[in-house]
Amino acid sequence: MLISSIQAVQIVQNISEHVQGNAALISIAEGTAIDIEELIAELNKNGIKFMGGIFPKVIHGSSILDKGIVINTLQNIESLFLVRNVSSKNFSIPEISFEANQDYSLFTYVDGLTSNISNYLEELYASYGMQTNYFGGGAGSLSLKQKPCVFCNDGFFEDAAVACVMKMKSSIGVKHGWNKVDGPFIVTKAEGNVIKEINWNDPFEVYKTVVENHSTQTFTDDNFFDIAKGYPFGIIKSDAEYIVRDPLMVNDNNELVCVGELEDNMLVDILNGDVDSLISASTQATKECMDKAQHPKKAIIIDCISRILFLENEFDTELSSITDAISSQYPDLSIGGALTLGEISSYGEGFLEFYNKTVVIGLFEYED
Amino acid sequence: MKIENHILNILQLYEFAMAIGKSLDYKENCDALLKLILKRKSLNATWILKEEKNKLISTYSLPMGKEVKTDFDDKIKQLLESEYQYKLLDAEGVPPAITPIKIETGQLAVFNLKAQGYLFFYTQKHNFTEDQLSQLQPVIDKFYNSLLACRSFEEQKTLLQNLKVQNQELSDYAHMVSHDLKSPLRSIDALSYFLKEDFENELGEQGRQQIDTIRTNVEKMDALINGILDYSTIGKHQTEFYDVNLDQLVKDIINLIDVPEHCDIKVSELPVIYGDKYRLQQLFQNLISNAIKYNDKTNPQIEIGASQEDGYHKFYVSDNGIGIEKAYHDRIFETFKKLQNDGSSTGIGLSVVKKIVETYQGRIWVNSEPGEGTTFYFTLKDKH
Numbered sequence: 005m006l007i008s009s010i011q012a013v014q015i016v017q018n019i020s021e022h023v024q025g026n027a028a029l030i031s032i033a034e035g036t037a038i039d040i041e042e043l044i045a046e047l048n049k050n051g052i053k054f055m056g057g058i059f060p061k062v063i064h065g066s067s068i069l070d071k072g073i074v075i076n077t078l079q080n081i082e083s084l085f086l087v088r089n090v091s092s093k094n095f096s097i098p099e100i101s102f103e104a105n106q107d108y109s110l111f112t113y114v115d116g117l118t119s120n121i122s123n124y125l126e127e128l129y130a131s132y133g134m135q136t137n138y139f140g141g142g143a144g145s146l147s148l149k150q151k152p153c154v155f156c157n158d159g160f161f162e163d164a165a166v167a168c169v170m171k172m173k174s175s176i177g178v179k180h181g182w183n184k185v186d187g188p189f190i191v192t193k194a195e196g197n198v199i200k201e202i203n204w205n206d207p208f209e210v211y212k213t214v215v216e217n218h219s220t221q222t223f224t225d226d227n228f229f230d231i232a233k234g235y236p237f238g239i240i241k242s243d244a245e246y247i248v249r250d251p252l253m254v255n256d257n258n259e260l261v262c263v264g265e266l267e268d269n270m271l272v273d274i275l276n277g278d279v280d281s282l283i284s285a286s287t288q289a290t291k292e293c294m295d296k297a298q299h300p301k302k303a304i305i306i307d308c309i310s311r312i313l314f315l316e317n318e319f320d321t322e323l324s325s326i327t328d329a330i331s332s333q334y335p336d337l338s339i340g341g342a343l344t345l346g347e348i349s350s351y352g353e354g355f356l357e358f359y360n361k362t363v364v365i366g367l368f369e370y371e372d
Numbered sequence: 373m374k375i376e377n378h379i380l381n382i383l384q385l386y387e388f389a390m391a392i393g394k395s396l397d398y399k400e401n402c403d404a405l406l407k408l409i410l411k412r413k414s415l416n417a418t419w420i421l422k423e424e425k426n427k428l429i430s431t432y433s434l435p436m437g438k439e440v441k442t443d444f445d446d447k448i449k450q451l452l453e454s455e456y457q458y459k460l461l462d463a464e465g466v467p468p469a470i471t472p473i474k475i476e477t478g479q480l481a482v483f484n485l486k487a488q489g490y491l492f493f494y495t496q497k498h499n500f501t502e503d504q505l506s507q508l509q510p511v512i513d514k515f516y517n518s519l520l521a522c523r524s525f526e527e528q529k530t531l532l533q534n535l536k537v538q539n540q541e542l543s544d545y546a547h548m549v550s551h552d553l554k555s556p557l558r559s560i561d562a563l564s565y566f567l568k569e570d571f572e573n574e575l576g577e578q579g580r581q582q583i584d585t586i587r588t589n590v591e592k593m594d595a596l597i598n599g600i601l602d603y604s605t606i607g608k609h610q611t612e613f614y615d616v617n618l619d620q621l622v623k624d625i626i627n628l629i630d631v632p633e634h635c636d637i638k639v640s641e642l643p644v645i646y647g648d649k650y651r652l653q654q655l656f657q658n659l660i661s662n663a664i665k666y667n668d669k670t671n672p673q674i675e676i677g678a679s680q681e682d683g684y685h686k687f688y689v690s691d692n693g694i695g696i697e698k699a700y701h702d703r704i705f706e707t708f709k710k711l712q713n714d715g716s717s718t719g720i721g722l723s724v725v726k727k728i729v730e731t732y733q734g735r736i737w738v739n740s741e742p743g744e745g746t747t748f749y750f751t752l753k754d755k756h
Contacts, residue, residue, distance in 0.1 A: 104474070126407060129434075129435055130434055130435050130436055131435065131436060132435065133416075133417065133435030133436075133437065133473055134416055134417070134435070134473065134496070188379070188380055188383055190383065190386070190387075240380065240384070240412070241411065241412055241413075241414055242384075242412060242413050242414055242499075243413075243414050243497070243499055244414045268390065269386065269387045269390040269391070270387065271380070271383050271384060271387055354410065354411075354414040354415055354416050354495075354496075355407070355410045355411045355414075355415070355416075357411065
């Protein structure tokens with residue numbers, strides 16, 4: 005459901021009617037002129053359980069919105085919890101007793117601009133393992149200034165994550181469409197989200213050599229992101245999609261500042277893509293997801309904001325390729341989501357990862 | 373393409389190898405490598421089981437799952453024991469007792485970590501190959517060594533902690549004992565003094581001598597208790613070290629103690645050393661006092677000097693006194709061992725000296741000839 009009102013009382017009434025006693029997943033576009041604290045107070049006053057996040061844009065159907073509130077119902081909740089102090093690793097994950105022969109899905113929003121997100125995901129996996137699917141994204145502002153961006157009944161927070169575990173089957177498709185240009189390279193030194201050395205050399209020089217050669221463009225003082233948005237790094241994994249890392253800028257030490265963390269001695273390729281490869285990837289992700297689903301009731305799309313920054317006007321095509329594919333098979337399915345700062349998925353297999361520049365589609369199934 | 377894959381495999385092994393040994397904490401060490409392998413190889417779980425008293429116990433697991441504590445029965449032994457470096461198993465045939473998580477289908481790779489147990493990797497997909505495991509083996513070998521280091525470090529930490537506790541208990545005990553012993557001694561001393569003062573005429577000469585004997589023994593007992601307390605506290609507490617001018621220290625000692633007439637004390641240039649003045653004073657004072665006390669010559673001669681040797685200061689305190697028989701050259705440093713039936717000796721002085729020298733990572737030894745004299749040599753580490 006999409007809510008355009010910015011009056012807390014009206015919003016809460018709409019949510020209450022929509023979720024009908026269940027919990028609410030609230031995704032708010034950052035352009036929405038709304039007092040979040042007021043909204044939280046009103047939701048609590050009305051006894052509605054909820055979690056949510058603020059995003060650069062939100063998705064409803066086949067539309068991308070700068071303003072608006074997208075509501076999804078969270079059914080069959082086993083647990084809904086808040087994790088604070090993500091960056092300092094000073095938190096614990098609540099215990100859950102998973103029943104045998106029961107499907108579970110965990111949905112989470114995390115402050116996409118905080119550090120140690122990988123550690124948060126590792127702790128989630130260490131606690132819950134293969135007993136649940138994982139799906140979610142990074143919240144935050146496109147300005148890349150960290151501020152409160154995730155919320156739940158306990159309040160509005162930064163450096164935090166909100167999550168809920170539902171008794172619900174889900175199918176997930178994860179693809180990005182970025183392909184290898186050159187590599188492998190070793191990130192011989194990294195600190196947080198900064199690449200300090202590649203193959204024991206100046207990282208920007210190594211990156212620049214490859215990218216300028218492939219793109220036939222030249223880096224200047226003020227065009228780094230304009231070129232780099234088409235040339236992300238990909239962390240190499242066996243039998244799975246690259247984990248993409250977006251270089252954002254070059255700092256004064258010629259080091260590459262990225263979105264998302266990296267570690268010493270990581271193997272990376274330098275990737276490139278185009279409109280066709282990206283859109284093809286989102287179509288594939290949708291297909292993979294639908295092939296695994298049986299009776300989905302809702303779809304949530306978590307698409308990286310940097311894809312729209314790269315695709316620009318063609319992003320509508322990407323979104324339509326996803327929504328058209330879903331609607332053609334499931335015409336009554338509600339589709340909602342957000343453009344995020346990072347994507348979270350288990351892809352149903354193995355360790356939980358924090359992706360960038362990737363599209364993740366989830367189809368959720370439950371009994372009415 | 374094939375060469376490219378080989379290069380990729382090698383570089384991935386490099387990444388794994390570099391993740392080993394980043395911490396001496398067992399869990400952190402396991403996390404660093406095993407999480408990385410799970411991520412890069414798209415695996416689902418990993419755990420380590422170790423044998424203890426014929427049971428298999430989980431020492432690490434990711435995800436955490438349930439604790440494994442199971443009998444190392446014949447069925448499991450058949451599966452895991454025998455000579456192998458690694459093996460590949462079908463998940464279906466694996467007893468649930470040895471898996472912290474529920475596994476139904478897929479593959480299990482097992483690496484033999486010998487004394488450190490068995491390392492398991494689980495994948496829901498059938499994507500392990502013998503080649504991959506063979507390539508991983510050298511990394512696992514390195515990991516095994518790092519686990520040994522972690523265990524040694526843990527044991528060392530435990531031993532040090534126990535030592536710390538025992539030291540504290542000993543120190544507390546010594547304080548307690550000395551306080552409890554000193555209290556009645558003070559009473560005896562005071563009362564015997566008043567007895568002698570107030571009843572001097574009634575006591576007579578013999579009575580006064582007996583009271584003097586009582587008071588001498590009380591003094592001796594007090595000195596012994598102080599010596600025991602000193603001995604038990606040397607090296608137990610963190611002491612601040614600073615530059616100590618030994619020339620000045622020895623001069624102060626000579627001024628302080630009772631040096632008989634005709635006793636010559638010759639002091640050569642002594643260095644400034646980094647230490648604790650209180651203990652150094654004890655050390656030199658004990659040796660100089662002994663040199664004065666155990667001298668039967670009309671013109672006692674004492675020499676004190678130093679030299680530099682291999683990062684140590686070597687000192688000597690030499691006298692022309694009564695000397696010590698060779699058989700006792702080691703015994704004299706033992707606690708409560710005295711060579712003479714000397715009522716004033718506590719038998720602890722040289723033990724204290726030895727212990728002080730050892731806190732400076734030095735050693736002490738003696739050269740002596742009965743009737744000719746004794747030289748005590750000792751070294752103190754040069755911290756400059």
